[in-house]
Amino acid sequence: xxxxxxxxxxxxxxxxxxxxxxxxxxxxxxxxxxxxxxxxxxxxxxxxxxxxxxxxxxxxxxxxxxxxxxxxxxxxxxxxxxxxxxxxxxxxxxxxxxxxxxxxxxxxxxxxxxxxxxxxxxxxxxxxxxxxxxxxxxxxxxxxxxxxxxxxxxxxxxxxxxxxxxxxxxxxxxxxxxxxxxxxxxxxxxxxxxxxxxxxxxxxxxxxxxxxxxxxxxxxxxxxxxxxxxxxxxxxxxxxxxxxxxxxxxxxxxxxxxxxxxxxxxxxxxxxxxxxxxxxxxxxxxxxxxxxxxxxxxxxxxxxxxxxxxxxxxxxxxxxxxxxxxxxxxxxxxxxxxxxxxxxxxxxxxxxxxxxxxxxxxxxxxxxxxxxxxxxxxxxxxxxxxxxxxxxxxxxxxxxxxxxxxxxxxxxxxxxxxxxxxxxxxxxxxxxxxxxxxxxxxxxxxxxxxxxxxxxxxxxxxxxxxxxxxxxxxxxxxxxxxxxxxxxx
Amino acid sequence: xxxxxxxxxxxxxxxxxxxxxxxxxxxxxxxxxxxxxxxxxxxxxxxxxxxxxxxxxxxxxxxxxxxxxxxxxxxxxxxxxxxxxxxxxxxxxxxxxxxxxxxxxxxxxxxxxxxxxxxxxxxxxxxxxxxxxxxxxxxxxxxxxxxxxxxxxxxxxxxxxxxxxxxxxxxxxxxxxxxxxxxxxxxxxxxxxxxxxxxxxxxxxxxxxxxxxxxxxxxxxxxxxxxxxxxxxxxxxxxxxxxxxxxxxxxxxxxxxxxxxxxxxxxxxxxxxxxxxxxxxxxxxxxxxxxxxxxxxxxxxxxxxxxxxxxxxxxxxxxxxxxxxxxxxxxxxxxxxxxxxxxx
Numbered sequence: 001x002x003x004x005x006x007x008x009x010x011x012x013x014x015x016x017x018x019x020x021x022x023x024x025x026x027x028x029x030x031x032x033x034x035x036x037x038x039x040x041x042x043x044x045x046x047x048x049x050x051x052x053x054x055x056x057x058x059x060x061x062x063x064x065x066x067x068x069x070x071x072x073x074x075x076x077x078x079x080x081x082x083x084x085x086x087x088x089x090x091x092x093x094x095x096x097x098x099x100x101x102x103x104x105x106x107x108x109x110x111x112x113x114x115x116x117x118x119x120x121x122x123x124x125x126x127x128x129x130x131x132x133x134x135x136x137x138x139x140x141x142x143x144x145x146x147x148x149x150x151x152x153x154x155x156x157x158x159x160x161x162x163x164x165x166x167x168x169x170x171x172x173x174x175x176x177x178x179x180x181x182x183x184x185x186x187x188x189x190x191x192x193x194x195x196x197x198x199x200x201x202x203x204x205x206x207x208x209x210x211x212x213x214x215x216x217x218x219x220x221x222x223x224x225x226x227x228x229x230x231x232x233x234x235x236x237x238x239x240x241x242x243x244x245x246x247x248x249x250x251x252x253x254x255x256x257x258x259x260x261x262x263x264x265x266x267x268x269x270x271x272x273x274x275x276x277x278x279x280x281x282x283x284x285x286x287x288x289x290x291x292x293x294x295x296x297x298x299x300x301x302x303x304x305x306x307x308x309x310x311x312x313x314x315x316x317x318x319x320x321x322x323x324x325x326x327x328x329x330x331x332x333x334x335x336x337x338x339x340x341x342x343x344x345x346x347x348x349x350x351x352x353x354x355x356x357x358x359x360x361x362x363x364x365x366x367x368x369x370x371x372x373x374x375x376x377x378x379x380x381x382x383x384x385x386x387x388x389x390x391x392x393x394x395x396x397x398x399x400x401x402x403x404x405x406x407x408x409x410x411x412x413x414x415x416x417x418x419x420x421x422x423x424x425x426x427x428x429x430x431x432x433x434x435x436x437x438x439x440x441x442x443x444x445x446x447x448x449x450x451x452x453x454x455x456x457x458x459x460x461x462x463x464x465x466x467x468x469x470x471x472x473x474x475x476x477x478x479x480x481x482x483x484x485x486x487x488x489x
Numbered sequence: 490x491x492x493x494x495x496x497x498x499x500x501x502x503x504x505x506x507x508x509x510x511x512x513x514x515x516x517x518x519x520x521x522x523x524x525x526x527x528x529x530x531x532x533x534x535x536x537x538x539x540x541x542x543x544x545x546x547x548x549x550x551x552x553x554x555x556x557x558x559x560x561x562x563x564x565x566x567x568x569x570x571x572x573x574x575x576x577x578x579x580x581x582x583x584x585x586x587x588x589x590x591x592x593x594x595x596x597x598x599x600x601x602x603x604x605x606x607x608x609x610x611x612x613x614x615x616x617x618x619x620x621x622x623x624x625x626x627x628x629x630x631x632x633x634x635x636x637x638x639x640x641x642x643x644x645x646x647x648x649x650x651x652x653x654x655x656x657x658x659x660x661x662x663x664x665x666x667x668x669x670x671x672x673x674x675x676x677x678x679x680x681x682x683x684x685x686x687x688x689x690x691x692x693x694x695x696x697x698x699x700x701x702x703x704x705x706x707x708x709x710x711x712x713x714x715x716x717x718x719x720x721x722x723x724x725x726x727x728x729x730x731x732x733x734x735x736x737x738x739x740x741x742x743x744x745x746x747x748x749x750x751x752x753x754x755x756x757x758x759x760x761x762x763x764x765x766x767x768x769x770x771x772x773x774x775x776x777x778x779x780x781x782x783x784x785x786x787x788x789x790x791x792x793x794x795x796x797x798x799x800x801x802x803x804x805x806x807x808x809x810x811x812x813x814x815x816x817x818x819x820x821x822x823x824x825x826x827x828x829x830x831x832x833x
Contacts, residue, residue, distance in 0.1 A: 008637070009672035054525050104567070108526040130523035137521050149519045150542055151570040201573050203608040240681055240724025246640070249647045249686065251678040253640065280758070283810040284716060290806070296674040296716050298638065326817050397810045 009297050016299050019421045020289040023409055039408050039459030041437075042415065046430070047121050049415035053427060054112045054127055104147040106138055110160040111431035113167050117475045118434045118465045123168075132173050135161045143181030153185055154199045159211035166218065166474050166482040174485050183221045186212050194229025205246045206237050210259030214472050217266045218479070220381045220486040227380065231269035234260045238273055241296060242281030252281060254294040254307035261311055262471045268383045271321045279322070279397060282311045286398050291406035291420075292436075301419045302411035303429050305403055305436020310470050312398040313439045319393030384471050385483055388448050396443040403440045404458035407433055435473055438465040448476065503533070504540050509553060515539035516546060534564050545574050550581035559592065566596050567603045576612060589613045590621070594628065601632060607641040611648055622653035630662075637666060638675040647682055656687045671708055677717040681724055698725055706742045714752040719759060734768045747777035754804045757781075757796050764793040765819060793818045 006014070027038050109131055116123060123131070137149040138161060144153025145161035165173045189196045189212060196208040209230050216222040236248040237260060243252025244260035261278070264270040285292045285308045292304035315322065320330045411417045416425030417433035441464055444456040454461050469479040504510050517539050520527065530538075541561050544554045558575040561568065579589065593610045600606075614621050626649060632642040650656055660683050666676035680701075684690060690697050702725055708718035722742075726733035733739055740763060746756040760778070764770065770778075770792060778792065782799045790798065797815035801808045 007670035007672050009670050056527055105526050105528075112526070126523065127525060130521075131525045133521050134524045134526075137519055146570065147568070149521075150516075151568070152573055154569060198604070199569055199573065201576060201612075202569065203604060203611075239678070240727050241678075241720045247644055247647075249651075249682045250644050251640070251675050279810075281720075283807050286806055288806065295638070296677075296720060297672045298674070323817070327819065328817060394813065395809055397813055399806050399809060402806055 012299060013297075016420060016422075017289060020300070020406070020410055023421060024405075027409055036460070039463070041119075041408070041459070041463045041465075042412065043119050043462075045415040046417075046434075047116055047119055049425075050112045050116050050119075050427075050430070051123065051127070053108070054123065054131070104154075104157055104160070106135060106145055106147065106157040106160040106164065108427060109135065109164045110167075111427040113164050114473070114475070115427075115431045115434050117167050117478065118438055118468070120466055128168050128173075131164065131168060132176055135165060136176050139176075139178060140185070141181075143178060143183070143185030152199050154202070155186075155189060155196060155208050155211040156198060158182070158185070159215055162215045162219065163472065163474055167478050169478050169481050171485075174482060175489075177219065179219050179221050179486070179489075182215070182219065183223075183226075186216055186221075186226055190226065190228075193233050194231070195233035196230070204233075206234060206244060206256045206259045206263075207246065209234055210263040213263040213266050217381055217384050218472055218474070218482060218486070220483075220489075222266070222380045224380070227267045231264060231267055231272055234264055235272050238278070242274065242277035242279075243295075244273075244278075251295055254282075254285060254292065254304045254311070257282065258307040258310045258314075261314055265314060265318070265387055265471055266384050267380070270318060271324070275315065275318065275322045275325050278311070279315055282308055282315075283397055286403065289406060289410070289420075290399070290402035291410065292403070299420065300406070302407060302417060302436070303419065303432040305407055305411075306432040306439065306473065309398065309403060309436045309439050309443075310473070312396065313443050313470050315397060316392050316394040316443070317387055317390050322394075381487075384469070387471060388469050388476070388479070391447050392445065398443075400440045400443045400456065401458055404437060407437050407440070408459060408463075434465060435468060437463075438468050439470055441465060442467045504536055504557075510540065513540060513543050516542035518542070537561050537564055541571060541574075545570070550578045552582065554578050555582060555584070562596060566600055567605055569605050572605045572609050576609070586613050586617055590617075590624070590628075597632075601636075601639065602641065604641070607645055611645060614649065615652065619653045622649055622655040625649040625653065626655050633666070637670065637673050640675075643675055643679065647679075650682075651686070656683070656689050659683045659687065660690075667708070671712060672715055672717060674717045674720075677721050681721060693725060701725055702736065702738055706738055709742050709755075710745060713746040713749070713756065714754075716755055719755040723759065723762070730762075730766050734763055734766050739763070740768065740771070740774060744771075744774050744777055747774075747781060750781055753781060754800065757800050757803075761793060761796045761800075761814065764796065791818075 027035060030038070113123065113131065122128075134149075135145065138145045138147070138151070138157070140146060140153040142153070144155070145158040146153050147157045151157075162177060165177060186196070189199070189202075189208070191197050191204045193204060195204045195206075196212040197204050198208045202208075212226065213222065213230065216226055234244065237245045237250070237256065239245050239250075239252040241252040243254070244257040245252055246256045250256075257278070261270065261273065264273055284296070285294070285304065287293055287300055289300040291300040291302060292308035293300050294304050294307070323330050407417075410421050411419070411429070411433050413425045416427075417430045418425045419429050423429075441457050442452055445452050448467070452464065457463055467476045468474060469476050472479060474482070505515070515536065518535075537557070537560050541557055544551075544557060555575065555578045558571050558578065561571045562575070565571075578584075579586065590610070590613055593606055593613065596606055597610075610625075614625050626646065629642045629646040629649070632639050636642075650659060660680070663676055663680040663683060666673055667680070670676070684697050684701055685693055693701075702722065705718045705722040705725070708715065709722070722739065723733070726736070739759065743756040743760050743763075747753050747760075757778075760770075760774070775792060778796060778799070781803070782795055783802055794815055797811045797818070800811040801815075804811065
């Protein structure tokens with residue numbers, strides 16, 4: 001009865017696993033000197049590649065993924081008759097359940113601009129102005145951003161455009177967003193289920209909920225009419241496995257789990273999710289290859305370094321809610337005595353646990369004792385801000401060093417990053433692998449303001465990337481700048 | 490077939506040279522003077538989209554507009570603006586939507602992984618109603634024969650079942666897929682969907698749960714390293730952890746796996762959950778846990794702690810997680826106090 005031959009899932013898994021192990025084996029057998037080079041981020045080369053893409057998407061076959069190559073080349077040839085555009089198509093066509101619209105240029109902007117910012121650089125004035133002007137042309141007269149000039153506004157491209165503009169920062173960029181009209185657009189996308197539609201007549205799913213809530217929150221235009229019942233919708237998508245699916249009934253998936261969790265934090269309803277189950281699911285997504293998979297029994301993929309890794313680091317700031325769900329007293333799970341190097345007010349154990357918000361505060365109101373925060377933080381739009389300002393109450397629940405190892409040794413190319421060995425780089429993976437690396441490097445700090453220790457960074461300390469606000473995946477400094485800018489206006 | 494050839498030929502003649510388009514003034518894309526991520530569009534692509542823009546802005550819902558959207562979709566099936574306009578035209582012209590399904594099928598063969606085609610297909614199928622249920626189920630089945638974990642196709646299939654029906658053979662289909670690949674988590678998820686939502690079954694309250702527990706246990710014993718049936722088993726008792734703890738088959742399958750002394754991480758994960766919910770372990774289970782625990786530090790710890798410290802060693806990628814779990818074991822472990830009472 002039982003089959004002794006390997007199933008398709010097993011065969012594919014073993015193939016990838018062996019490839020990854022071969023790489024680790026090769027690298028660890030090198031002498032130390034030669035070894036260390038493999039752990040270095042090739043920062044300049046990545047920036048060069050990204051900047052080139054921003055200026056011009058070259059029609060190069062170098063970006064092709066071999067698997068797609070034949071079938072798509074064939075179909076493109078049939079329909080285009082010419083090959084001029086093919087290279088570009090492939091850059092954007094790397095399709096993942098969570099992602100893209102082909103030819104969606106605000107997404108390309110975001111992946112590039114965010115990646116460059118993670119690497120600690122920024123684009124020059126000319127490109128910055130070009131990007132702001134271009135995104136302005138994607139903005140619909142009635143609010144929201146489309147995939148290109150003249151296209152229908154779409155929630156995902158709106159998210160990409162808003163995140164790009166915040167990352168560029170500055171008055172010209174931030175004030176180019178028509179927030180009033182955007183609010184009207186978001187309301188128009190609200191579905192009777194409580195969820196959101198991607199565009200007029202478009203699909204309703206958790207991704208739409210997240211992108212709507214994320215932009216509304218960061219732009220300070222979130223209100224009750226937008227929030228109403230969206231928590232019910234997201235809750236209905238948490239599956240028996242513990243993760244969150246795109247729609248009720250579908251399979252738990254890393255991209256949607258990130259979206260659902262982040263949205264629930266931003267509307268202050270995260271206590272409604274079954275967090276212990278969610279945590280158990282997400283930690284099991286990290287596999288022997290050291291990277292994350294998107295779903296149970298699927299293959300490792302660099303982009304989930306952010307989607308799943310993001311879930312893991314968000315959870316670290318939800319310790320009070322998690323403890324409450326476990327029926328535990330709300331104590332800091334960190335050993336406070338080792339904490340003295342970062343925060344003098346929390347130098348002894350007792351004060352430390354007092355400094356944490358009580359479960360009630362954590363769930364029902366923003367943290368009261370905002371320490372040195374100048375800006376007032378009450379109301380619907382401050383949950384994301386309070387979240388990031390909160391001390392981190394838990395050690396990482398995933399294996400940060402292992403993840404960094406997978407990223408550095410298995411996804412980094414000469415320039416750009418890829419899904420896994422055997423695949424080719426693309427902008428989507430470059431963005432989410434780097435984002436994943438950043439959150440991983442910063443996962444052991446105790447608060448948003450403290451730098452990571454060298455022991456928490458794999459490779460030289462110069463590998464350190466800029467920290468992000470994980471709920472929006474925006475560079476932290478840029479997030480604060482936008483938060484203050486939109487709190488005033 | 491001839492029609493296709495005809496269309497193919499039509500596409501070779503540039504739109505600007507076709508007489509039926511002479512009255513339309515194309516609208517170029519407003520990219521601005523210094524666009525970022527500029528795209529080297531082919532002439533055909535640019536021209537098609539320029540004409541599309543003209544009709545879209547004029548809101549012309551005509552047969553030629555319908556044809557044009559088809560050409561535009563062939564060039565880029567991810568352009569949701571074109572799809573949305575096409576839906577408006579289809580409605581206005583009252584077109585036979587069966588043909589639309591065939592058109593989507595053609596597009597899907599080239600690239601099945603974008604949201605637009607699936608959303609469009611759902612829209613069409615909804616209009617056509619229950620009559621197309623079997624066609625839709627067959628369509629997704631064909632996709633699964635290539636990619637059994639295709640996320641969009643599974644969502645579509647679930648929508649079809651819920652909105653148009655066709656549940657009769659679904660559990661058997663799950664069996665078939667799992668028979669083929671017991672590690673296919675999408676098939677497990679579908680199985681869960683069927684047993685919890687099919688109107689033909691009584692939900693988890695009825696005898697269904699009983700037989701499903703047996704099904705999961707069998708799958709676990711065959712491949713204890715397979716996470717899917719473990720999650721499925723746990724899911725059968727979602728929001729009803731008491732019953733999970735009470736079901737002797739759950740502890741028993743954990744014991745069986747532990748006795749084999751390999752691939753027992755998922756078994757210990759389950760045991761830990763049981764212990765945190767006041768499960769009273771048998772001596773047999775305790776011994777089995779002892780047998781897989783490292784000899785050194787096991788004696789002084791209570792059982793749940795021992796499970797965590799064992800997991801920290803045998804499952805190092807999740808060492809942090811198991812350490813955290815250890816710190817969250819409920820303070821008064823009833824099993825310990827009971828044990829002490831028994832000892833007295």
